[in-house]
Amino acid sequence: MTYSQLSEASLDLRAPVFSRVRKGGWWVRILTLFGCDYICLSIAWLIAESYISFEDFPWYTSRSSLGMLITILPQIAVMVIQGLYQTGRKRYDYFNIIKSLAFAHGLLLLILLCAKPVQFDSPSSLLLPWLLSIAFVCAGRFVVNATLEYMRDHKLIGSHPVFVICDPKEQEQYANFIKKENCYTIVGFDGYQALDRYNRKATIEQLNQLEVSEIFISWNAIKNRMFLCWLFQAAGITIHILPTEIKQIHKDVELSNIGGMPCMTFHCPLITGKDFWIKRVFDFCFASLFIILTSPVYVAIALAIKLDSSGPVFYKQTRVGLHGQTFEVWKFRTMHPDADKMQKELEDLNENKDGILFKMKDDPRVTRVGKFLRCYSLDELPQIFNVLRGEMSLIGPRPLATRDVANFSERHFIRQEVLPGITGWWQVSGRSDIVDFDQVMRLDLHYIENWSLWLDINILFKTVAVVLRKQGAY
Known part of the structure; x- marks a missing residue:
């Protein structure tokens, strides 16, 4: 296994452009x-x-x-x-x-x-x-x-340069609290729009230019996007959340006191980006070993598909992955060759409540071998090659078709900030039985905010149990 093979994966929310040491003194x-x-x-x-x-x-x-x-x-x-x-x-x-x-x-x-x-x-x-x-x-x-x-x-040593993101009306109030701590110099302010999906990159670049190692963010600016903690930590920046109310606590949060004001602090690890590379090494090693051990299964499934119906063994579909970039996801073919054309005629029979995902229990497009493969999720096996290529991870939010992503609301795009996975919390919590996409989002957010290597291993074991029970598979 070479570094170039590992580094083929696009860097997700957990990783900086290059792994680096935490900023600051x-x-x-x-x-x-x-x-x-x-x-x-x-x-x-x-x-x-x-x-x-x-x-x-x-x-x-x-x-x-x-x-x-x-x-x-x-x-x-x-x-x-x-x-x-x-x-x-x-x-x-x-x-x-x-x-x-x-x-x-x-x-x-x-x-x-x-x-x-x-x-x-x-x-x-x-x-x-x-x-x-x-x-x-x-x-x-x-x-x-x-x-x-x-x-x-006595100004004999410098103070830490910090940046504040909050509503313009709150700037003076928060500045007075921060200055009481006597160890910070505020080098800039910005509004909530600095955290918008299309502005985040420019915000990080601005913080790097100002050599900021710590940032203060109003709760109102971040309350619906706690995943941004990954983004700033990957840039080597410690985060302090300025309070108005508290609804959700991150696993590594520390309650501190800044100038007499309660504040949530997210400490940046000494070596940033290590989470991403730990996950990438684990994915690459596991996927390589899995392919070697299960190669006879791949051959047997390919023969069964060829004998059952006409058409190619593999099915490639354009999916939306990391940062909204599209890629070709590989699966064993479980439907008739003209399935994509038939879907337009079946849209009215979609069993998903909000219409984002397309799900049918008795889909007429599925072949006989396809029903068996779907029952035990064997059709997903070729995605191991997507993992080796760095387009996917073993565990993560499922990559969705362009048709599904086109129906996203702004709050759904957090799914695109981490590498998509073959399996995840959604799959081990009911799979196709979950027909409400907001529930899917809650499961994906839980995974993103609480990620650890042990959580990945736990989900892998749960996946095996779910597949063997054929839970939510159709």
Whole structure:
């Protein structure tokens, strides 16, 4: 598997043009806090060494730099896991610091008991280093915070450039709240139209030109399009949602306080775009292995189609995929060759309520072999090749025909911002039994907003169960 084969896939909502490191000066914060914590913990253990003996510590010898490093790094690692190096007030959560250091010293005690269960009989020897570590780390964090506040007040260090998207009438109100935080400089405002489907690209380009690493968005501007969090995160930008009301919470949201105002924050990962490439690697590996193992099934189905009716083995149909781009989706042919022409005559018999999708339980265009293939979704197998080509993913919203997309409302186009899939929440929740497209949209939105590799694997297993039960298949 080569990089070029993987990168054939068009980049969807989860991926930037190139994977990149999160924007902003977060690395300065991390290095400063790391250095401060390391110095404080070193001082704490050196003072403790003057009062107690560490001869029971197999890795620790007097004034040993390596021993000190081995002792301190696990404590810092626990603090990292507990979020004590994140932005905002989390890094000054002193109660969390006490818990983290208690846990880290408990781990050291456990290691010593396992290494020397008989010889080591002084668990209390870790009490003094723990108390000193708490005192020095909390004091160090306090000094760093006070120093930063002083430097910001006296304009000795720059503040973070931020951009605000809200109604023009709200600009002054939100600006006053943001300025209270004393660490932001507002470099621009824009209205709700900046988030419209045709303006998003220009908005991201503008933010890149302004070197913005954080953005504030009014809830009224984003309440019906929470998927945009992916878009800004893929560009390396942290998102703060300015409140009016809260209806839907994203899985990674954090409630924070900006200038005394409650705010929802969506932190950007350190390495953006990793979600897309994890999914792409998984799709490519799974699809390649699947084709190798099931090649005899493909041959058998092709022979059955040829013997049952005249016409080609495969059926190609133009579908609308990522970013509204069309592509040819491959399926085993399950209908008579003139099925597309017959559909116009059958439109009045469409069982879908809103007319966006075309569904009939007893479709006269389906062949005998086609009914069997549809019953077990075997007609979808050739779409594995669409996955290899990067036009589709294993899991995602189903790509719809141009006839269906032509009936979309504006809110439906979120489906086109991620790679379409062979199966998804819609398929494992009833498939053709769901005749309301708004319900289909809710299922697709749930998948987009809660995506993870484990969710994909879960849907794959559910798909197997649904297919074997022939649920909603016709």
